[in-house]
Amino acid sequence: MTISPPRLGPRPSGPVPGDDDAIVAALRPRRPKVLLGVSLFVVAVLVLPLAFLLTEADGSGATKLWHLVWRSLTASLLWNTVRLTVVVTVLCAVIGTLAAYGVERTDLPARRVWAVLVVVPFAIPDFVVSFGWSSLSTWVQGFRGAVVVMTLAVYPLVYLPVSASLRGADPGQEEIALSLGASRLSTFVRITLGQARRAILGGCLLVALVILAEYGAFEILGYQTFTTEIFTEFTIGFDTSSACALSLVLVALSLVLLVGDGAWRGGGRVSRGGPGAQRQLVRRRLGRGKLPVTFAYALLVLAGLGVPVGSSIYWIFEGGAHALVGASLGSAALHTVGYSLAAALVATAMAVPVALLVVRHPGRLHLLLERTTFLVLAMPGLVVALAISYFSEHDLNGFGHQSAPLLVLAYSILFFPLALVCVRASVAQSPVGLEEVAGSLGVRRLGTLVRVTFPLIAPGLGAAFCLVFLSAVTELTATLILIPTGAETLATQFWAYQQNLSYGQAAPFALVIIAIAAVPSYVLERFFDRLPLRRAVTRAPKVVT
């Protein structure tokens, strides 16, 4: 969604008179029954937590629900949540877009190095970033602290799609604008930003959804939002219905975001005349600005990457003189990697049918199915975990309770939208013609899928795998509920020690998390790096409407 929305061109309608059209219609399966069936199943799994929310909230009774939601605390939580979401989203849009512009369109020194370094902060868990900052200065607290920490932790969600989109856009339009007498600023605003608008919006949507569901960072910073209150309600009341009722408010907020996003991106289209042969991009010379701009990048990397890493190292040496628990570190790392790899695989596999459905067979219903899955992003991990554990207890007679597969399923649900974003972008680029050729050569559909489609969308599968993997490595709240007894992950251990003020013992876990998550984030950057080039080559000319 953030990278390249499917073209919703004229939908293939029913059989059209004419021999050629009839043959085409016969060749192309009109109703992708299997695909639709599988996708419906995937979406059903994803809305499971939502169904749980509704039943639980309903169980608490309308009066209690009304009292819970309609009180002054809710108003202050709403204010806290909304203002933070707005401010951080705007900041991420600005920082992410400018950083992408600098790397993609200017002669910034060491561009490829910066391109990787500005992405890595996404791999650092938000609670580690806030731990790093808040242990550094008392200034980073409350609203201020939440703005700083969340901006630094999630701006790559804007950077990645925008940089991809800038590379795919036609630089010729800028040149034309300049030649027609537009100023540089006006060209940047009207042409460059216009070209990247969808990517910026898509990134902002992800940022906003992530902030709605964030818990760990705000807990450490002492900032109250809906999600932290949901946790308090859950942990204090001995029952889940209040937590679920409050979660519904979050879901409503994310619905507003999704609908707003849909409405906003609906108007106007940005496209290029045709891929043609792209002329070598002339990078804008920074001139005297080179030094300050490089300095700005250094500052961003220092703030996003240097502070959490630096403070973790500091606490290892300065923290209380406790023996480092090497065995615990190793076992936690092993579990973390195991669960995360499995989740990455499952989530990627789940994303394939939905991506194929929505790109190859665009339509209102399919698009709605796809959009529904994004609601999951705004649901706190705790709620998803509660839903899964509830179903295993009540509907499956305790089957799978506190087992690794259930935890993996929770991760897969939580991070499905991220996988979908990547897979869908790749499917959108791979030419459907090749699949048709394979079909006409007598290859069965499954064979086509394995031998033609998968190789074509492999980069997207890889990116989805990496994105889910690094998100799962840093997951905390669902893990705490669903983890098998006796097992531990890096995040749960970090949390346990951090919560006990044992910073010296928490810090090594943070460093290992960063080290493990840095590799996939590098791979991810390479994926987004190559994305638009392929699109430019493989896509048929787009009709400007």
Add this chain to the structure above:
Amino acid sequence: MQSSFGASACIRSPGVVSGLLSMTTIALLSLSLAACAGTSPTTAAGRVTITLYNGQHLQTTEALVTAFEKASGIGVALRDNDEDVLDAEIVTEGSRSPADVVLTENSPALEYLQSKGLLAPVDPSTLAQTPGRYSSPQGDWVGVSARVSVLIYNPGQIDKRALPTHVLQLADPRYKGKLALAPGETDFQPVVTSVLRTYGKARALEWLDGIRVNAGSHVYPDDETVAEVVNRGIVAFGVVNQYYWYRMRAEIGASNMRSEIAYFAPRDPGYVLDVSGAGILKSSRHQAAAQKFLAFLVSKQGQEIIGHSISFEYPIASGVQSPPPETPFDELEPNPIDVGGLGTGARAVALLSEAQLL
């Protein structure tokens, strides 16, 4: 152009496919690995393993578990979380609960499980190790350690003589903007329960309203954070349990301490002794092993481990005394409210919610 790209992609496909395959293999292997590591609380090779749901501080519990495993030959699988979450899990799991023993930070979490009829009676010999007033009046759980509610203050922000000595003074308008509070912390509920029992609902509610105004935006998720913000001078003072201050000092070093602790007036309703305890689940299939673990917790060895741990809680059984620098346990002068009086904490939670603090 399309076909040339497509062809190159297909030529490359063996590499891509094998890459995907190897990724799949790694994931499946690691999943089975993780699954194996997760299945522990069963009797394996003759060794009994009990499952402990731990709401207490991880490091101290780990030390206790290690010593117990060594002494008894019984294995312990540890599940760590907030005591409330563990309570909720146990209630949801019902008779299928994998938990054998539950160890909590505060008595209300155990009283709650007891009120649901989920706890089995503790061996009388174990109960005998702890003074009776620190264990369940019904005998369904045993007190293991204790701590008291105190004020933590930053002398750079507020003079010791200006601090409240009476719990109701926390709501005094002169402390506006100076008070840090963690209303969702289970350590604060006993104070609310104590005020509620002493002064009745109307006054307690009025008091909480004043506290909410005084705390303003200085409302935090837990006592660790309260201790930290006071130590850094972000807020002048707060209400915590005494051991947070000692733990913080052990962690960051005495030279980095900018805060002190102060006690409420003797027997003030805000001066509450909280008991941490352990109980055995009725549904446990390892009753004998679970009883052994409880006996170990209150034994001299177990209590010494607690007394010398970085939890800085007071050992309360087998006559073990806490070492300095803590104020000796018998010099404390808390309010006489006991574990029965503190109950399940449900009324405190309802009141906090009514006062818009939860």
